[in-house]
Each structure stands twice: as structure tokens, then as C-alpha cells.
Amino acid sequence: MAQIELLDVAKAYGRPKRGQEARKAVSDLSYVIEDGHFVSLLGPSGCGKTTTLNMIAGLEDISSGEILIDGRRVDDLDPDKRDLAFVFQDYALYPHMSVYENIAFGLRMRKVPKDEIDRRVRDAAKRLDIAHVLDAKPKKLSGGQRQRVALARAIARRPAVFLFDEPLSNLDALLRDQTRSELKILHRDLGATSVYVTHDQEEAMTLSDRIAVMSRGRLEQYGSPFEVYHEPATEFVASFVGKPRMNIFTVVRTEQGRYALPGTSFVLELGALESEEVRVGIRPEECDLRSPQQGEQPHGAVIGVEPLGNVSDVLLSVGEATFMARVPGFGSLAVGAPVVIGTERARLHCFDTQTGLRLRTAA
Ligand SMILES: Nc1ncnc2c1ncn2[C@@H]1O[C@H](COP(=O)(O)OP(=O)(O)O)[C@@H](O)[C@H]1O
Ligand SMILES: [Mg+2]
CATH class of the missing domain: 2.40.50.140 (Nucleic acid-binding proteins)
Structure with a gap:
């Protein structure tokens, strides 16, 4: 169970100059991500997607507003107290560890019993079709396999919320389409609330229950793919969605x-x-x-x-x-x-x- 609520959330980086307000990277963000939904944050580069995701994760402080998970204020909690797992664009694997150890690492840190770790690692590896490379080091793997290891690591954690930041951007076109379909199936199987950053409207349309379209740090529209496509709330959304x-x-x-x-x-x-x-x-x-x-x-x-x-x-x-x-x-x-x-x-x-x-x- 995890419903995420943003209430008037804003972020300004750096200190304001004297007599001026600091420029806001994002502002006025208010919306609810329902439990079990897959929600994309969609918009062009620099519109504030990563900033928003990092504030939900706790990797960035918020400047004002509130973030709640299941009604509980989390914006002053450490990231590891928020029960989320992050999948980044650049995989962030430990190069000196085997695939198995990479997937197991977070579980060991959380003192999960050894046989439970083994079960979870093998289950996640099987789901993502990397069971045959568990002993390999990341540098022996293709880009697609590395991304699967990063996904397996997140799945093995069994978090309440998955956060993705452009996880498919480093994959070539064919692999991207394939991984996208697998992500959709994975989400259907696991049913965990997922927040997914992308600049690719096609990814957002195909994967999401709801899309938060952003421009210049603000929310342009929050709606289903159908609504965003057929009833764009602004000219920006109309021009950004659809190809x-x-x-x-x-x-x-x-x-x-x-x-x-x-x-x-x-x-x-x-x-x-x-x-x-x-x-x-x-x-x-x-x-x-x-x-x-x-x-x-x-x-x-x-x-x-x-x-x-x-x-x-x-x-x-x-x-x-x-x-x-x-x-x-x-x-x-x-x-x-x-x-x-x-x-x-x-x-x-x-x-x-x-x-x-x-x-x-x-x-
Ligand atoms: N650490 C930072 N310090 C100062 N400005 C930042 C920092 N991170 C992001 N920004 C600015 O905040 C805005 C939103 O950035 P970001 O959230 O990374 O956008 P996106 O992920 O949509 O490309 C941009 O104008 C960016 O330059
Ligand atoms: Mg970004």
C-alpha cells in the first residue's frame, strides 16, 4: 500500500540573491498518485522531473509544501525510511561485485535472512531473464542486461514504491521497446505504486495509468493517457503529446x-x-x-x-x-x-x- 500525495511542493536550488527570491526549479505541485498506479512525469529536459522524483525519494530536500505517503508526512524522513526503490538511467551497479551480490546487497544491508535473500535474488533474476549471469561481473554484461540487474535489485527489495528516472534512455531502440513491454508486465504482476520520469511521450502513453505533464517546473496537466491525448488542458500538452x-x-x-x-x-x-x-x-x-x-x-x-x-x-x-x-x-x-x-x-x-x-x- 502506498499512496503518494504532493501538496503545493516547491524546490528552489541555492540561496536567493539579496532582495530576490531564489529561482524555483519546480513550484505549485499538487497531485495524488493512487496506490498501485503507474504514473509518469513527462516533459522536456529541465522541466523539473528529476527534481520532483528526488524530492519524493528524499534525495533532495523540499523548499516548501508537503509530501505524504499513505497520509504520513515523509518530507523530513531519510530516504531509507521511505520504503522506496530507485532505478536510474545509468544503472549504478557495483563493478567489483557479481550480479548476485549486486542484487543481494541492499537486502544484506537490511539484515534480511540469508535463505530469504537467496530466494528473492533468484526470483527477481528469473523474472528478468538474467538467472544465467548471476555469477558474472557487470562489465561482462550488455547494456540491456545491466539495466535488468538494476531492475532486479529494485524488485528484490519489494518496496512499496518504485521510482524510475529515464531507465530506458541508454538502451538502443529495439531493446528499449522490449524492456518497455516487460516493465508493463512487471508492474501488472507486482502492482506496486511506480513513479516514472521520462521525456518520451510514447513511453508515458504506453506505460501509465496517469501522466503528470510538466513544463518549466509546473504541472500542465495530470490525467490518464486518454485525457492527456484527447483533452489536453493546455496548448503545451497538446503540442508535446502525440506524434x-x-x-x-x-x-x-x-x-x-x-x-x-x-x-x-x-x-x-x-x-x-x-x-x-x-x-x-x-x-x-x-x-x-x-x-x-x-x-x-x-x-x-x-x-x-x-x-x-x-x-x-x-x-x-x-x-x-x-x-x-x-x-x-x-x-x-x-x-x-x-x-x-x-x-x-x-x-x-x-x-x-x-x-x-x-x-x-x-x-
Ligand atoms: N543541483 C542543482 N542545482 C541547481 N539547479 C539545479 C540542480 N538540479 C537541477 N537544477 C535545475 O532545476 C531545473 C530542473 O532540473 P531537473 O529536475 O533535472 O529537470 P529534468 O529532470 O526535467 O530534466 C533545471 O533548470 C536545472 O538546471
Ligand atoms: Mg532528469
């Missing part, structure tokens, strides 16, 4: 109360909105492309086609804007072809031009 990236541009109200991309015939029905100008987003996979009918004004023209096999990404110029549409198969459009872009109202995302916050439109 290829969402098309986002500014549209201006027309006399008929619709919204047009300036200088084009690309006009959208957005419903009743207050603003003259709106940021509007459309995912590439939600755009239908077709050739204009006789006498119909095209919205833009094809400037490139990138076939990927099952789908093709079609690059369009629409007035001053560049636009990406993802179409099935190899597509039938040639470079230079005029196109009409079909979109569904329900698939459009609207954001405030000033605040970047999602706008809800009346019908």
Missing part, C-alpha cells in the same frame, strides 16, 4: 462568426467563443484530405509526402502555415496537388491565445 505533433495555428473570427486561417479559404466552425483570435489544434491523423470538387476553392497544396508503409505523412502549405496530415497507406496525392482538408468539429482543440488554456466551446 506526429498536433498542427496548431492562430485563426481569426470572420464576419459570419466562424474562424479562418488568415489569407486562406480554410474556415472552421468552432461554436460560440468570446475571442477574436483563437489557437486551434488538429492532430495529423484527424485530417481527411481530398481533391477539390469542380469550382471548389482548395485549402492548400501538397509540398511533400513521407510514406511510412501503413500510413503516409503529407506535408501541406495552407497560406503561410505548414500543415501535416497522416493518411492511410501510401496515399494518392502528388506534390503540388491542391487539397481540401476535412476536419470534424469534435476533433478540434481550442486554446486561449494569451494563457494557452483549453477553451470549451458552446454548441
Whole structure:
């Protein structure tokens, strides 16, 4: 059992300069990680993911706020009193110890009986398919095997909470996908609360029960993968989650109360909105492309086609804007072809031009 609660948590590194506040690495973090959930902290480099994880772990002090595990204040407890296990990007194995000893080390420190240690080490090694290298030293292992040793060491501890900091970043693409699938199965089997730092939206989407999307030290959205993808709370989330990236541009109200991309015939029905100008987003996979009918004004023209096999990404110029549409198969459009872009109202995302916050439109 471990529910983790962050209450208005902030971190400032270093001392404030005279008359100034210290710059905050993270601030205003308030959310609850439910017991047994797998939660990703997602955002670009420098947004405060590691800082947040280290504060949960107790490797960094918090500057203000509270962190609770199962309702108990932990932010002034030492890391080893918090019942967590950490898996880092760089594995942090002891080079002079065998794989067996690396996995057993933490248990020995905690005075777990010898036969219990042996059982746990072998069980963890079996789960992670490294039982055959228990006698080897880490330097004899591949990168993928080393990462498995680090995972096995965490599992053998049987902690209430697993913390991961970009654990797959040093693996090559194929191994990363494979290990990601195994992590998901592992979490399903163990059911322990897990907090997982990544800058990779695909990892966050595939693994998580909830995603905390962060930007510049702040929480942009806390929600399920479905919510973060289909109802992004801010323009930042909309542009960060999803590949290829969402098309986002500014549209201006027309006399008929619709919204047009300036200088084009690309006009959208957005419903009743207050603003003259709106940021509007459309995912590439939600755009239908077709050739204009006789006498119909095209919205833009094809400037490139990138076939990927099952789908093709079609690059369009629409007035001053560049636009990406993802179409099935190899597509039938040639470079230079005029196109009409079909979109569904329900698939459009609207954001405030000033605040970047999602706008809800009346019908
Ligand atoms: N020990 C430190 N001293 C001072 N600033 C730091 C320290 N660690 C991180 N920072 C700053 O805090 C911010 C967040 O960093 P970090 O949590 O490592 O981001 P992320 O893990 O998302 O890449 C960055 O601006 C970084 O430069
Ligand atoms: Mg980091």
C-alpha cells in the first residue's frame, strides 16, 4: 500500500540573491498518485522531473509544501525510511561485485535472512531473464542486461514504491521497446505504486495509468493517457503529446462568426467563443484530405509526402502555415496537388491565445 500525495511542493536550488527570491526549479505541485498506479512525469529536459522524483525519494530536500505517503508526512524522513526503490538511467551497479551480490546487497544491508535473500535474488533474476549471469561481473554484461540487474535489485527489495528516472534512455531502440513491454508486465504482476520520469511521450502513453505533464517546473496537466491525448488542458500538452505533433495555428473570427486561417479559404466552425483570435489544434491523423470538387476553392497544396508503409505523412502549405496530415497507406496525392482538408468539429482543440488554456466551446 502506498499512496503518494504532493501538496503545493516547491524546490528552489541555492540561496536567493539579496532582495530576490531564489529561482524555483519546480513550484505549485499538487497531485495524488493512487496506490498501485503507474504514473509518469513527462516533459522536456529541465522541466523539473528529476527534481520532483528526488524530492519524493528524499534525495533532495523540499523548499516548501508537503509530501505524504499513505497520509504520513515523509518530507523530513531519510530516504531509507521511505520504503522506496530507485532505478536510474545509468544503472549504478557495483563493478567489483557479481550480479548476485549486486542484487543481494541492499537486502544484506537490511539484515534480511540469508535463505530469504537467496530466494528473492533468484526470483527477481528469473523474472528478468538474467538467472544465467548471476555469477558474472557487470562489465561482462550488455547494456540491456545491466539495466535488468538494476531492475532486479529494485524488485528484490519489494518496496512499496518504485521510482524510475529515464531507465530506458541508454538502451538502443529495439531493446528499449522490449524492456518497455516487460516493465508493463512487471508492474501488472507486482502492482506496486511506480513513479516514472521520462521525456518520451510514447513511453508515458504506453506505460501509465496517469501522466503528470510538466513544463518549466509546473504541472500542465495530470490525467490518464486518454485525457492527456484527447483533452489536453493546455496548448503545451497538446503540442508535446502525440506524434506526429498536433498542427496548431492562430485563426481569426470572420464576419459570419466562424474562424479562418488568415489569407486562406480554410474556415472552421468552432461554436460560440468570446475571442477574436483563437489557437486551434488538429492532430495529423484527424485530417481527411481530398481533391477539390469542380469550382471548389482548395485549402492548400501538397509540398511533400513521407510514406511510412501503413500510413503516409503529407506535408501541406495552407497560406503561410505548414500543415501535416497522416493518411492511410501510401496515399494518392502528388506534390503540388491542391487539397481540401476535412476536419470534424469534435476533433478540434481550442486554446486561449494569451494563457494557452483549453477553451470549451458552446454548441
Ligand atoms: N543541483 C542543482 N542545482 C541547481 N539547479 C539545479 C540542480 N538540479 C537541477 N537544477 C535545475 O532545476 C531545473 C530542473 O532540473 P531537473 O529536475 O533535472 O529537470 P529534468 O529532470 O526535467 O530534466 C533545471 O533548470 C536545472 O538546471
Ligand atoms: Mg532528469
